[in-house]
Amino acid sequence: MRSFLLASLLAVTAAAQQPRPHVVVISLDAFAFESLKNPDLPAPTLHRLMQQGAWAQMQPINPTVTWPNHSAMVTGQNDSHFNLIVNAVIRGQRGDAMPKQDSNAAKQEMVPVPTVYELAHQAGMTTSEIDWVAIKRSGAIDFAFAEDPEPASPVVQEMLHSRLITQEQLGHWNKTSQAQRDRFYTAAAVHILKQHHPNLMLFHLLALDSIEHQTGYGNNSGINTIAFLDDRVKELVEAVREAGDLPNTTFLVVSDHGQQSTHHMLHPNALLTAQGLQQGAQAVFAIPDGGFAAIYQKNATQESIAKLKTLFASQAGIRAALTPDEAAKDGWPTPQQSDQAPDLLLYAANDYAFAGGNDGPFVTDTKEVGQHGYPNTEPLMQAIFIAAGNGIKPAGQLEPIRNLSVAPTIAKLLGLRLENVEGTPLTQILK
Numbered sequence: 001m002r003s004f005l006l007a008s009l010l011a012v013t014a015a016a017q018q019p020r021p022h023v024v025v026i027s028l029d030a031f032a033f034e035s036l037k038n039p040d041l042p043a044p045t046l047h048r049l050m051q052q053g054a055w056a057q058m059q060p061i062n063p064t065v066t067w068p069n070h071s072a073m074v075t076g077q078n079d080s081h082f083n084l085i086v087n088a089v090i091r092g093q094r095g096d097a098m099p100k101q102d103s104n105a106a107k108q109e110m111v112p113v114p115t116v117y118e119l120a121h122q123a124g125m126t127t128s129e130i131d132w133v134a135i136k137r138s139g140a141i142d143f144a145f146a147e148d149p150e151p152a153s154p155v156v157q158e159m160l161h162s163r164l165i166t167q168e169q170l171g172h173w174n175k176t177s178q179a180q181r182d183r184f185y186t187a188a189a190v191h192i193l194k195q196h197h198p199n200l201m202l203f204h205l206l207a208l209d210s211i212e213h214q215t216g217y218g219n220n221s222g223i224n225t226i227a228f229l230d231d232r233v234k235e236l237v238e239a240v241r242e243a244g245d246l247p248n249t250t251f252l253v254v255s256d257h258g259q260q261s262t263h264h265m266l267h268p269n270a271l272l273t274a275q276g277l278q279q280g281a282q283a284v285f286a287i288p289d290g291g292f293a294a295i296y297q298k299n300a301t302q303e304s305i306a307k308l309k310t311l312f313a314s315q316a317g318i319r320a321a322l323t324p325d326e327a328a329k330d331g332w333p334t335p336q337q338s339d340q341a342p343d344l345l346l347y348a349a350n351d352y353a354f355a356g357g358n359d360g361p362f363v364t365d366t367k368e369v370g371q372h373g374y375p376n377t378e379p380l381m382q383a384i385f386i387a388a389g390n391g392i393k394p395a396g397q398l399e400p401i402r403n404l405s406v407a408p409t410i411a412k413l414l415g416l417r418l419e420n421v422e423g424t425p426l427t428q429i430l431k
Contacts, residue, residue: 020125021199021390021391022197022200022390023199023200023250024193025252025406026205026251026252027073027204028226028229028253028255029066029256030255031384032380033258033382033383033384034218041223042223042224042230045233046230050388052389053392054396055385055387056385056397056399056400056401057384057400058382058384058385058400058401058403059376059401059403060256060383062079062330063086064257064291064375065256065257065373066257067134068082068085069383071134072406073254073403073407074202074406074410075114076404076407076423077404077421078422080328080332083110083111083112088103089101089105089110090102090287090340093287094299095283096283096298097285098269098285106136107134107138108138111134114418116414117141120140121140125198126142126143127198127201128189128196128198128202129141129202129203130144130189130204131146131204132204133147133204135202143192143196145189148173149184151167164191165184179207179225182228182229185203185204185205189239190236193239193245194239194243205232208225214370216262216370217370218261237251250388250390251386251388252406253386253387254385254386254406255383255384257372257381257383258372258380258381259370259371260350260372260374262351262352262353262370263368264317264351265352265363265366266318266354266355267354267357267363268312268362269356269358270361271311272285278358282297287342288355288356290353290371291347291354291375292348294342294345295308295342295344308344312344312346316362316363317348317352318352319347319350322347323345324343324345326345330376347374354373385398391431392431402423404421404422405424405425408421408424409429411425412425
């Protein structure tokens with residue numbers, strides 16, 4: 001009996017001394033899987049992680065935009081469970097005027113389902129986010145550096161004290177380049193990793209999305225930006241090493257969607273204005289977002305939506321005009337599930353994208369620019385997934401996966417369980 005008790009005591013002591021796991025999720029916005037296939041891509045850190053672990057083409061959810069897909073990667077759910085179809089909550093839809101977009105809404109309104117960071121927080125783990133989205137006022141983040149940093153937040157105050165950022169730089173935040181902001185996001189992450197050792201860090205960089213929106217996909221501007229981002233990933237890996245947490249840390253490098261070039265713009269509100277449809281008892285307005293546009297009608301009926309569908313489906317540059325039931329087959333929410341869901345969903349054809357404007361022609365030409373928001377079956381909308389470090393097998397390239405698997409995989413790596421979700425953990429890459 002004495003030996004049994006001694007063995008039990010030793011086992012409990014060993015378990016108590018076992019270091020808790022750490023997971024660092026690095027999201028490189030708009031990084032298309034097609035780019036990762038380039039053997040000459042100047043990304044030695046990403047290539048090293050791929051060689052050490054596992055990597056795959058990853059399918060985003062619809063719509064292929066940033067906030068819904070970042071939410072999918074921390075919930076394991078598709079967009080039918082969210083109140084997000086753009087990078088904000090839409091206000092005043094189905095009214096007498098153009099709807100507004102509110103990006104300051106709280107997490108619970110945008111993503112009213114459990115997340116893996118809330119699960120970790122409830123389990124007593126330390127959580128952190130840097131430039132993550134749809135996460136404001138969640139109450140589950142211990143150390144945060146927001147997309148628009150809050151000067152009074154503890155992490156910003158620590159960085160000011162350590163001279164990692166200045167008051168002047170904070171004051172000019174939205175006037176500087178995205179690359180410079182990404183450097184500050186990285187500095188914040190390095191600081192948090194070294195000083196606070198979070199069990200879960202959610203980290204997001206935007207430079208690639210920003211430059212490709214301006215110049216299009218697949219050119220030297222994007223390739224050079226990937227090299228810049230690779231250096232930021234290296235900084236995080238080195239920070240974990242210097243913090244002494246490398247043996248217990250898993251790195252997941254992901255993206256939310258890809259990007260493709262377009263040369264023509266579609267202006268749905270201009271067409272609605274020309275048709276006299278933006279006034280009266282059934283006023284109609286469009287929220288354009290690159291590869292798709294959401295159409296809202298006041299007092300919509302099946303008959304009125306059918307007429308709008310016929311109107312738009314006959315126009316050049318329209319890939320599809322879908323009713324809510326048709327869009328729901330691809331994971332979109334319906335108006336019965338969320339008031340954010342459109343009464344009619346428009347997809348742009350390749351080389352076309354939706355844009356604002358209430359006057360002029362429906363179709364205009366533009367210099368080459370990059371867009372996303374197209375159906376998640378499009379090759380250039382496919383995202384990246386790389387896993388390496390603690391608990392990851394050197395599995396090499398996997399068959400394509402869905403980003404709904406990211407959240408349950410994070411949970412499993414942390415020794416937690418995310419239940420009642422669509423995604424399943426990637427057990428084939430776990431030791």
